[in-house]
Amino acid sequence: MIYTFTLNTAIDDVIIVKTQKKHAHNEIFKRKVSLGGKAIKTNLLLTKLGFENVAIGFRGGNESEQYCSLLKENNIKFLEIPSKSFRTRKTTVIVDADNTGSTMFVEASTSLSSNDVQKVWDQATKIPNNSIVVISGSNPKGFSPSNFKHLINLLQEKKCKLICDVSGQCLKIAIECGVYFVKPNEEEFNHLFNCEINEETLHEHLGHLNAYAVTLGSRGCMYKYNNKISQIKISSKFEQENIIKSTTGCGDMFIAGFVYGLLTDQNPFIQGTVYSMAKALEYGSDEVDLNKIKNIEKYIGG
């Protein structure tokens, strides 16, 4: 069974416009509501693909009902951590259809009480040993980096395979704790290690991990798997032959595809890249059209 922690839940209001001109009348020509937060995208994809999974997170506030109905619509099993103070955030994603770009505005998170934090431990202790656990995204205020470390330690004592898509202090902690897999992008890697990205620096800073990927945007990613460092390149034909609608959520869908690859004994990095690319073809930040998947692998090179 796959468990995910999206502690800082969110709803994404995705607004698609032709243009974004200041002081002008910019018409909205499409609008979508997507499941926000990062690890929940793994639940969404695995449910679509028929793999059992459970999402764990806080929910509350004005967005709470809509969050619940999106979970129901996608048949996602959600283990809610009750909180009196937590508010599910509203994120606004503006997609500029003409210039193929998306901009995200994320509401500040509300804070948790110490009692709320204790409930995270209660949920974590119920997770069966040797589970695959995805922990991704920002944490609500009140859930500190040392709380994050405690969660990692709790799950490592249960021999869980931890897949962490986190940044800043939490990324540093995940690397120091030797979790199974991390996926910093170039900026997050440089923020921690302030060096260029090559096989030597990756081995120096991440070599003790079972697996890692440093994502390079449209250039693919450098990754370590089965003790070998490789690179996945995406052919420029992908952007030439397809309409890239929005890259918001691509990193989240990479993690989802990675887990699917682990579950199906396929190269998890290829699967992560494929589902990340599929997400880019849709406006929604949680959207993937499974009918487009088989046509994507041809754009991926080693």
Ligand code: TA6
């Ligand atoms: O990566 C895209 C996304 O997950 C959006 O869906 C939006 O909800 C935001 O990022 C949430 O990120 P955070 O790390 O704050 O949970």
